[in-house]
Amino acid sequence: MKTRNQLRDFYILWSTQSISQLGSSMTAFALTLWLYEQTGSSLGTAMLTICSYAPYVIMSIFAGALTDRFDKKKTMLVCDVLAVMCTITVLILFKTNTLMTWHLYALNAFSGLMNTVQQPASEVAMTLIIPKAQYQKTSGLRSLSRSLISILNPLMATALYALVGLTGVIAVDICSFVIAWIALLFLIRIPESKCDTKENVLVLAKEGLMYLKANPMIMTMILFMSGVNLIASAFDGILPGLVLPNPKGGSSVLGMVTACAGIAMAIGSLLVSVLPKPKDRLKIVYLTMLISLGTENFLLAFSREPIIWCIGQIIGWVLVPVMSANYDVIFKTTVPVALQGRVYACRNTMQFFTIPIGLFLGGFMVDHVCEPFMSRYGHISVFAALFGTGKGSGAALMMFVIGIGGVLICLTAGRKLKKFHYSEK
Numbered sequence: 001m002k003t004r005n006q007l008r009d010f011y012i013l014w015s016t017q018s019i020s021q022l023g024s025s026m027t028a029f030a031l032t033l034w035l036y037e038q039t040g041s042s043l044g045t046a047m048l049t050i051c052s053y054a055p056y057v058i059m060s061i062f063a064g065a066l067t068d069r070f071d072k073k074k075t076m077l078v079c080d081v082l083a084v085m086c087t088i089t090v091l092i093l094f095k096t097n098t099l100m101t102w103h104l105y106a107l108n109a110f111s112g113l114m115n116t117v118q119q120p121a122s123e124v125a126m127t128l129i130i131p132k133a134q135y136q137k138t139s140g141l142r143s144l145s146r147s148l149i150s151i152l153n154p155l156m157a158t159a160l161y162a163l164v165g166l167t168g169v170i171a172v173d174i175c176s177f178v179i180a181w182i183a184l185l186f187l188i189r190i191p192e193s194k195c196d197t198k199e200n201v202l203v204l205a206k207e208g209l210m211y212l213k214a215n216p217m218i219m220t221m222i223l224f225m226s227g228v229n230l231i232a233s234a235f236d237g238i239l240p241g242l243v244l245p246n247p248k249g250g251s252s253v254l255g256m257v258t259a260c261a262g263i264a265m266a267i268g269s270l271l272v273s274v275l276p277k278p279k280d281r282l283k284i285v286y287l288t289m290l291i292s293l294g295t296e297n298f299l300l301a302f303s304r305e306p307i308i309w310c311i312g313q314i315i316g317w318v319l320v321p322v323m324s325a326n327y328d329v330i331f332k333t334t335v336p337v338a339l340q341g342r343v344y345a346c347r348n349t350m351q352f353f354t355i356p357i358g359l360f361l362g363g364f365m366v367d368h369v370c371e372p373f374m375s376r377y378g379h380i381s382v383f384a385a386l387f388g389t390g391k392g393s394g395a396a397l398m399m400f401v402i403g404i405g406g407v408l409i410c411l412t413a414g415r416k417l418k419k420f421h422y423s424e425k
Contacts, residue, residue: 256306370398
């Protein structure tokens, strides 16, 4: 009962924000469906994600500095209101038959900018309301909600879109926002943690970078995660090219394989919420990723069976929440609260900028390098035995390449992280 009382604000904030995130994800998925129906362009729909992601990568450093200057609760409330105004604008344009592609790009970019400011404020708020002894448990619960959103979002969005159209999906999103906003305004108390300095945003952003420069353990972890994100996003770019052309594949199989990742993360999140505190969190971070990246990519590269693809996804993603929870605890217990906004923002820019690069490289290498290579040399017995023949064999070859890359990144990071000593204060 005591622990439940200590975590009251966390439970309310976590649950209501998760509901709001599910609503936002459903709208994003429905807009993708609507835009593809209008344009028939995969690149056009991909631009929705790019437009929302670009401000996050480019502006995170400055957004974190702003977060440290202002009250966290007020920052979250204002950003959420401005973001939902974008959603309401989409609804108005749609209902008046004036919604155009460029509207979505512009509104997604603005909404992405609001998320860029809101996200580090939310991270610091979580630090302020969670007792230090509960960091691992709460990180597991947050991973659980993210994995459930990844499972439910496409299913619920597709069903609602078919039944009530885009208007219905956006209405659900707005209702979820109202629930989360009212809960944050009236039910949650977030202690103030304002930055004492009156320096401008550029100076504060520089302080975040200087902190990372002065703390090589944190910097090494961030660079390691940027490498992991490069491999993981390349995987996302390759997976459709592997599954869809396969005689045993197709769109339904791709959906099943993708859903396995969310199911595995849900299992991993439950697991990490009950695991005891590990002796060496740094070792957990790189060993879990070594297992994930060193098995999943190779299982998919060498197999043409959907059941093996699903097993590979489960092995690849079940340990991600374990890694994420320990990674999160290290940051929360190492970085001073007064600096967390700007440090988290610098971290986000540095570890996430590789995601669009990985997506581009994965697709480009499959289409323009690996598939042509296998088309020319796939008849050679060793290549045929390892990667199969026909369309999709190039994607299998690229899976093998990123598997090697993932193992090398983990081994290199592990060797560097062994030099550091981390202890929770």
